[in-house]
Amino acid sequence: MFVAKRLTRSKSVRLARGLSSRATTVLSSVDIPTTGQELSGVYDGSWKGSGDILESVCPTTGEVLARVKSATPTELRESLAKSREAYRYFRSVPAPRRGEILRQIRYALSKKRDELGALVSLEMGKIRTEGIGEVQEFVDICDYGVGLSRMMNGRVVSSERPGHSILEVPNPLGVIAVLSAFNFPVAVYGWNLALSLAAGNATLWKPSPSTPLCSIAVTQIISRVLEENGIPGAVAGLVIGGKDVGEAIVEDRGVDMVSFTGSEAVGRAVGKVVQSRFGKVLLELGGNNAAVIMPDADLSLAIPAVFFGAVGTAGQRCTSTRRLYLHRDIAPEFLERLKKLYASVRAGDPLAKETLLGPLHTRNAIKVYTDAVGYLRDAGAEIVTGGERYSSPPLDQGYFVKPTIALPKTADPQDKIWSTETFAPVLNAAVFEDIEQAIEWNNGVPQGLSSTLFTRDLRTVGKWIGPEGSDAGIVNVNVGTSGAEIGAAFGGNKSTGWGRESGGDAWKQYVRWSACTINFSDKAPLAQGVDFSA
Numbered sequence: 001m002f003v004a005k006r007l008t009r010s011k012s013v014r015l016a017r018g019l020s021s022r023a024t025t026v027l028s029s030v031d032i033p034t035t036g037q038e039l040s041g042v043y044d045g046s047w048k049g050s051g052d053i054l055e056s057v058c059p060t061t062g063e064v065l066a067r068v069k070s071a072t073p074t075e076l077r078e079s080l081a082k083s084r085e086a087y088r089y090f091r092s093v094p095a096p097r098r099g100e101i102l103r104q105i106r107y108a109l110s111k112k113r114d115e116l117g118a119l120v121s122l123e124m125g126k127i128r129t130e131g132i133g134e135v136q137e138f139v140d141i142c143d144y145g146v147g148l149s150r151m152m153n154g155r156v157v158s159s160e161r162p163g164h165s166i167l168e169v170p171n172p173l174g175v176i177a178v179l180s181a182f183n184f185p186v187a188v189y190g191w192n193l194a195l196s197l198a199a200g201n202a203t204l205w206k207p208s209p210s211t212p213l214c215s216i217a218v219t220q221i222i223s224r225v226l227e228e229n230g231i232p233g234a235v236a237g238l239v240i241g242g243k244d245v246g247e248a249i250v251e252d253r254g255v256d257m258v259s260f261t262g263s264e265a266v267g268r269a270v271g272k273v274v275q276s277r278f279g280k281v282l283l284e285l286g287g288n289n290a291a292v293i294m295p296d297a298d299l300s301l302a303i304p305a306v307f308f309g310a311v312g313t314a315g316q317r318c319t320s321t322r323r324l325y326l327h328r329d330i331a332p333e334f335l336e337r338l339k340k341l342y343a344s345v346r347a348g349d350p351l352a353k354e355t356l357l358g359p360l361h362t363r364n365a366i367k368v369y370t371d372a373v374g375y376l377r378d379a380g381a382e383i384v385t386g387g388e389r390y391s392s393p394p395l396d397q398g399y400f401v402k403p404t405i406a407l408p409k410t411a412d413p414q415d416k417i418w419s420t421e422t423f424a425p426v427l428n429a430a431v432f433e434d435i436e437q438a439i440e441w442n443n444g445v446p447q448g449l450s451s452t453l454f455t456r457d458l459r460t461v462g463k464w465i466g467p468e469g470s471d472a473g474i475v476n477v478n479v480g481t482s483g484a485e486i487g488a489a490f491g492g493n494k495s496t497g498w499g500r501e502s503g504g505d506a507w508k509q510y511v512r513w514s515a516c517t518i519n520f521s522d523k524a525p526l527a528q529g530v531d532f533s534a
Contacts, residue, residue, distance in 0.1 A: 022351065023058060023065055026122045029115040030217040032066065041068040041212055041240030043219050044079040045086075045233030051075065051241060056213050059125040059359040060349055060398040068212040070241040073248065079204065079239050080254050083175045086234035087202035091172040093231075095200065099149025102197055104225045106142030109218075113139060116186060116217060121350040123213050124185050125358040125399070126313045128351055138190030138218075140486045141502060145194035148507055152199065160528075163521020170511035172200030173280070174256030177249045179270070181261045182361050183316045183423075185211035186218055188284075191490070191501040192259050193222075193236060199510040201256075204237045206249055210362060212240045253277050257510070260284070261318075264421075264447070264495050271497070282509055283497025284490075286421040287449030289472070289481040290323035292438045292464075295330050297454035298478070303334065305452070305480035306427075307341045311403045312482060314360050315425030319450040319474070319482035323418060324405075324429040325438045331431045335384060339405065342385045347400055359399040360424060369401045369424035376428075379417060382407040386425070405429060413444025421447060435460055443471045449492030450484075452476035473500075 019027075024034045033039065040047040041054070049069035056065040071079065090098070109116070117132030126134070157166035176196045180188040189205055196203045207215035219238045226233055239245055250258055250273050257280035260270045267285040274281040291306050293299075309321030326334050350358035360366055366389065373387045386404030390396065403425035408417045411430035418428060418441075432438045442451055451472040453464045465475050473492035474484065484490050489504030491497070500506040526532060 043238040082234035086232040137187040182208035185214035282499040287318040288447040289450040294455035302454040309480040310427040446495040448494035450474040450481040
């Protein structure tokens with residue numbers, strides 16, 4: 001749980017004077033003040049915020065980057081009311097015009113892509129290329145939304161009655177609240193905003209309280225586009241805050257849909273609350289993802305894919321590879337080659353080009369990592385590599401841990417080792433005999449986000465992607481578990497929440513649907529041949 005602290009202004013200014021030149025350069029490039037003043041964390045057409053002060057902490061160095069004034073209960077109520085008012089305006093804007101707004105947002109974001117990517121690296125901790133790639137996802141989904149604004153089609157259904165026609169019509173839904181997580185502080189909001197704006201909704205963003213600067217920088221860019229086009233700012237509002245702000249949004253009947261990205265435990269609570277008031281809910285929760293390597297796999301593809309899937313973003317992607325199932329025939333060679341790759345990992349400042357491994361995001365994440373490794377050791381697992389923090393300077397100043405490969409004694413998917421997602425670079429490996437056993441293990445955990453199979457055998461591919469195969473929402477072949485593109489719907493099954501974002505048919509969740517039967521004849525026959533004449 002994030003605990004907000006109030007701090008005196010004199011202390012705020014004193015600490016700000018010690019801001020590193022590295023941080024100052026990044027923050028200045030995205031118009032984040034570096035002079036020590038507390039930043040406003042609420043935007044609904046104007047910037048405000050007078051609630052608890054939240055600290056943005058750099059996970060690489062531990063320095064406080066800025067302090068942000070969160071939303072008070074009154075400010076949140078005002079923002080929600082302005083979101084509703086903005087929706088009433090925006091729903092009547094023609095969809096192609098909404099697409100033009102998205103096109104301009106896309107252009108504005110692309111001009112600041114590298115700078116925003118550096119901010120993601122600074123505040124969240126992912127390496128530079130991943131930070132830039134995350135912003136590129138927002139740019140890409142805006143492209144998608146522009147086209148979608150002219151293609152959000154309903155259907156014409158044939159009627160059994162002469163002179164009648166049936167339409168299925170999508171209309172704007174209302175106010176969409178996006179509660180995003182720290183690990184993708186830009187892209188997840190982008191997935192939701194692009195579809196929501198194309199659909200004609202107002203969107204209210206409540207980001208993770210530990211990545212407030214990313215949300216402020218993005219909202220500043222979007223708000224300028226809205227202002228230039230005479231669109232109410234609350235069409236894309238922002239409320240920064242902790243648990244109390246999130247709970248108030250989820251409970252509010254004025255929020256038509258809540259899109260939540262986060263843990264299974266919190267997602268379960270969010271789902272119950274929203275469903276209890278008959279709101280719509282989109283959940284993107286835990287991902288305990290597996291890679292299955294068959295004996296005929298091209299190891300030159302499989303090993304780098306598992307390496308990136310397990311180590312990329314320091315194991316903090318929802319699609320990170322956490323389980324590795326190796327066929328007995330290739331297991332020794334695969335593990336030996338993978339171990340050599342792990343030994344080559346360059347940990348360090350995520351802003352440096354040569355870095356492949358940045359820090360975990362918070363101090364608490366280190367405890368999650370050490371607890372998981374400790375549990376593995378207590379259970380008799382072999383730690384192939386890793387299993388500890390980096391202790392030498394300068395890495396000891398940040399939240400750096402060594403990527404870990406473990407061989408647990410059991411492969412039972414119901415065991416805690418396998419069934420619990422550890423949001424850190426810990427990869428558990430097991431050896432299987434045949435594809436049926438591998439599929440059983442893959443499907444045996446509660447989560448169902450991403451999965452992948454490496455093979456050259458078309459018959460095995462058919463089984464893997466078919467009804468007897470992987471039950472995950474993302475079922476890949478000869479590609480890693482992470483690094484999805486925006487064109488397909490993104491999301492998982494089972495305790496991952498069944499939500500879908502980004503491409504495919506995901507846009508259909510952001511509208512309300514109506515079935516409309518139209519009689520254009522001079523008679524009014526009843527369906528199913530019912531005769532109700534007097």
